[in-house]
Amino acid sequence: MSPKKARTIHLILYVTAFVLMLLVYIMQKSDMYTFILPLAFGAGIILIGSSIIEMAFWRCKHCGRYLGRQKFIEYCPHCGMPIE
Numbered sequence: 001m002s003p004k005k006a007r008t009i010h011l012i013l014y015v016t017a018f019v020l021m022l023l024v025y026i027m028q029k030s031d032m033y034t035f036i037l038p039l040a041f042g043a044g045i046i047l048i049g050s051s052i053i054e055m056a057f058w059r060c061k062h063c064g065r066y067l068g069r070q071k072f073i074e075y076c077p078h079c080g081m082p083i084e
Helices: 003-031 034-058
Strands: none
Touching: 003 034
16 A cells, blocks of 8 residues: 555544544533444544554655654655655
């Protein structure tokens, strides 16, 4: 998987987990307790999956090193090659 595709998937999963946690918060305020635990568990699983994708695929194709926490870079901070 290319680093740019991994970045896109990571960000989509991260936003999805944030939306689920927002739903958990809203449901907690409105006394809808039956869906809170599954939504919170799902958000946790999505965050773990997102982190695994980031650590495994957010790497430079040329030098193989982790590209860091910045998501919108065009060049590897280690070798200077463009991110494909």
